[in-house]
Amino acid sequence: MRLLWEIFLAFAKVGIFGYGGGPSMIPLVQVEVVDAHHWLTSEEFVDTLAMGNALPGPIATKMSAYIGYKLAGLPGAVVGVTGMILPSIILMLALAGILLTYKDTHYVQASLKAVRPVVIALLAITVWEIFPSSIKSWDTALIGVGAFMVVVFLNVHPALAIVAAVVLGVLVY
Secondary structure, X not given: OXXXXXXXXXXXXXXXXXXXXXXXXXXXXHHHHHHHOOOOOHHHHHHHHHHHHHOOOOHXXXXXXXXXXXXXXXXXXXXXXXXXXXXXXXXXXXXXXXXXXXXXXXXXXXXXXXXXXXXXXXXXXXXXXXXXXXXXXXXXXXXXXXXXXXXXXXXXXXXXXXHHHHHHHHHHO
């Protein structure tokens, strides 16, 4: 029971402070599961992130389900996902009325404008931290550069780049 409570609290923290959705939550998940609780190594975290990106749906909930399952089976997965989404559900219901009433005010618009660059900074920090454990050789660097180029310059959907990388990994490795 103690582990389940710790899983719930760890993901509830992420759910509370993960402003901006799944990608902005990734650094917070990393802090909780790698740095604070040592439930995963950095390499296992990168693998979890890769798996989360390869599957459809919100990445943060997929990661919480996988990590919870790894730690405590099905109850851990349920508790992890519940911890991740419960704060959002409660806050969305509480703030929906306020936002609908005051959405056009200067304060709300200014708050949203100020938060957006912070989300980008958190994503950049995540890339910086996981880069060394993701790119291990010239061939994996080439795969990363190739994926970046086809998504950015050829406007290929990221899901197709992920599927192509999975197929390439199966064929080559």
